[in-house]
Amino acid sequence: MSAGSEARIVGAAEATYERHPAPERETETFIAEAVVAALADAGIEHGEVDGYGVASFSLAPDHAIDLTWKLGLTVNWLMEDTNGGASGVNMLQHAVRAIEAGDAETIVLSSGDRLDKRDFHLMTDSYNKAVRDYLARLPLSGPNALFAFITERYGAAHGLEREDFACVPIAQRAWATMNPGAAYREPLTLEEYLDSVPVAPPLGRYDCVPIVSGGDAIVVTSAERAARLGRPSVGVRAIRALYNPDHQDGNGIETGFSTIRDDLWAAAGVRPEDVGAAFVYDDYPVMVLVQLADLGLIPDGDVKRYLHRTLLEGRWPVNTSGGQLSAGQAGAAGGMHGLVEAIRQLLGRAGERQVEGLELALATGYGMVLYSHGACHNAAVLERHS
Amino acid sequence: MSAEPTTEPRGDSAEEPLMVSECTACGYLAYPPRLLCPGCGGSSWRPRPAGAGVATEVTVRRPVFERRQLPSGEWVEEEPTRLGAVSTEGGVRIIARLEAGIEAGGRVALVRRDGVAVAVEGS
Numbered sequence: 356m357s358a359g360s361e362a363r364i365v366g367a368a369e370a371t372y373e374r375h376p377a378p379e380r381e382t383e384t385f386i387a388e389a390v391v392a393a394l395a396d397a398g399i400e401h402g403e404v405d406g407y408g409v410a411s412f413s414l415a416p417d418h419a420i421d422l423t424w425k426l427g428l429t430v431n432w433l434m435e436d437t438n439g440g441a442s443g444v445n446m447l448q449h450a451v452r453a454i455e456a457g458d459a460e461t462i463v464l465s466s467g468d469r470l471d472k473r474d475f476h477l478m479t480d481s482y483n484k485a486v487r488d489y490l491a492r493l494p495l496s497g498p499n500a501l502f503a504f505i506t507e508r509y510g511a512a513h514g515l516e517r518e519d520f521a522c523v524p525i526a527q528r529a530w531a532t533m534n535p536g537a538a539y540r541e542p543l544t545l546e547e548y549l550d551s552v553p554v555a556p557p558l559g560r561y562d563c564v565p566i567v568s569g570g571d572a573i574v575v576t577s578a579e580r581a582a583r584l585g586r587p588s589v590g591v592r593a594i595r596a597l598y599n600p601d602h603q604d605g606n607g608i609e610t611g612f613s614t615i616r617d618d619l620w621a622a623a624g625v626r627p628e629d630v631g632a633a634f635v636y637d638d639y640p641v642m643v644l645v646q647l648a649d650l651g652l653i654p655d656g657d658v659k660r661y662l663h664r665t666l667l668e669g670r671w672p673v674n675t676s677g678g679q680l681s682a683g684q685a686g687a688a689g690g691m692h693g694l695v696e697a698i699r700q701l702l703g704r705a706g707e708r709q710v711e712g713l714e715l716a717l718a719t720g721y722g723m724v725l726y727s728h729g730a731c732h733n734a735a736v737l738e739r740h741s
Numbered sequence: 742m743s744a745e746p747t748t749e750p751r752g753d754s755a756e757e758p759l760m761v762s763e764c765t766a767c768g769y770l771a772y773p774p775r776l777l778c779p780g781c782g783g784s785s786w787r788p789r790p791a792g793a794g795v796a797t798e799v800t801v802r803r804p805v806f807e808r809r810q811l812p813s814g815e816w817v818e819e820e821p822t823r824l825g826a827v828s829t830e831g832g833v834r835i836i837a838r839l840e841a842g843i844e845a846g847g848r849v850a851l852v853r854r855d856g857v858a859v860a861v862e863g864s
Contacts, residue, residue, distance in 0.1 A: 476805055485773045492857045493838050494822055496805050504798035504826040555800040602779045726773060727834060
C-alpha cells in the first residue's frame with residue numbers, strides 16, 4: 356500500500372454481450388468474465404487486487420461483499436454503485452480518489468447484468484417507488500415514452516426532424532461494423548431508420564438500445580505500478596459530477612452537464628476542442644446530442660449542422676464501439692461500456708476502429724430517470740500516458 | 742399537516758382531481774411527493790389541485806408484450822396507450838395518460854383515475 360499516488364487505468368474489457376444467454380449464464384458469470392479479461396488486459400495478477408467496485412441491477416440478494424468473496428478477493432476498499440448509466444464514471448471517481456489517498460493501490464471496477472426482455476420489464480416496472488406508484492400503471496414500462504417527449508422537445512427547440520436525429524444511430528452503426536461484439540453490426544440506412552417499427556413516436560426501434568446481457572470491467576492502479584507494467588496507461592485529468600440538479604422540475608434538454616462543464620474543463624486543463632473522441636452515454640440519440648452540446652463540443656450551437664457535417668459525414672469519433680445503440684445495453688454495464696471503449700482507444704487497443712493518435716477523450720455517464728428524465732450526470736476527461 | 746405524502750395512491754375506484762403537494766412554508770409544488778422541500782428544506786406539505794395544464798408533448802406507446810394475462814386468467818391484447826407530458830399552470834410537469842382527442846398543445850385538466858394521472862379535455 357502506498358502513501359497515495361496518481362491513478363492510472365491500465366486495463367479494460369467486456370464480457371461478450373449476448374441477446375439470448377443460456378440459463379446458466381447469470382449476472383455474476385458475466386461480471387466474473389469481464390474481471391478476468393480486464394486483469395489479463397492490464398497484465399495485473401488476481402492476487403494484487405486490493406479494491407473492488409461493482410454496479411448491477413440484478414445482484415440481489417447478493418451485494419459487493421458477496422462478489423468480493425466469490426471472486427476470491429481480499430480488499431481494503433469496496434463499493435457497490437446503484438446509479439446505472441452513471442455508475443461507471445461514479446465508481447471511477449471514487450477509485451481514483453482512493454488511490455490518490457493511498458486507501459488502495461489496485462482497484463477493479465466491474466458492471467454487469469443478465470437481462471432478457473421479461474427480466475428487463477420486471478425491473479423497469481419497479482425501477483423506483485415513483486415509477487412503481489405513479490408511472491407503471493399508465494402503463495409505462497421503461498423510459499421510452501419519456502425520451503419520446505424529450506426528443507420532441509429538443510427537436511422543437513433546435514429545428515430537428517427524425518432525419519436529423521437519424522445521424523446518431525447511423526453514424527454509430529458505421530463504427531459498429533468494426534465491432535465484432537456489437538448486437539447490431541450491419542450499416543444502418545436512413546430508410547431503415549425511418550421505416551423502423553414505432554416504439555413511442557417520434558422514437559422507433561433504432562432510437563432504442565437493444566437489451567443484452569453482459570459485463571464490463573476496468574483496472575485502476577497507481578502511476579508507479581503502471582510504470583512497472585511498461586505499457587501505456589490512461590490518466591484521469593478531471594472528473595465532475597452532479598446529481599439531482601433540478602429535482603425533476605427541468606425540461607430534460609438543458610441538463611446538469613451545462614452546470615459542470617466549465618469546472619470540468621478548467622480542472623482538466625484542456626478545452627473541449629482538444630479531445631479527439633467522445634464516449635457519451637447513449638440511451639437515446641437525443642441524449643447524445645444533449646451531452647455533446649452541454650459539455651461544449653458543439654461550440655456554435657448549430658446542432659443540425661453538427662449532426663450532418665461533423666458526426667455523419669466527418670465521422671468525428673463518438674461512441675466508436677457503435678455505442679449502446681449498436682452494441683447493446685447490458686443493464687448497469689451500459690454505464691461502463693463507453694469508458695471501456697474510451698480506454699481501449701487511448702491504449703491503442705481498438706483494432707480496426709482505432710482512432711489514430713488519440714491522446715485525449717471525454718467519457719460521460721447519465722441516467723437514473725427518477726420521474727421524467729435522468730438525475731445523474733458525470734464526465735471524465737481521460738488522457739493517454741505512453 | 743405532517744410530511745405524510747398526500748398524493749399516495751388510494752385505490753382504483755374513484756375519479757378525483759389530481760392533487761400535488763404544496764410546501765406550507767414556501768409554496769414549492771411537488772409531484773410525486775417529497776420528504777423535504779428542495780426550496781426551503783421544510784417538511785410540512787398540504788394537498789393542492791394540480792390545476793389546468795397544456796399537453797406539451799404526446800406519444801402513442803406501443804405495448805411491449807402483445808398480450809397480457811388478467812387476474813381472471815383471461816388473455817387480452819395489449820393496446821397502444823396515448824401518453825403525454827403535461828405542464829400545469831403551477832409549473833409542475835406531470836406524465837399522464839391522455840384521453841382520445843388530446844393533441845400536442847391541447848389544454849387539459851388532470852384527474853386521478855385507475856390510480857394514475859389522466860389528462861382530460863380542458864377548457
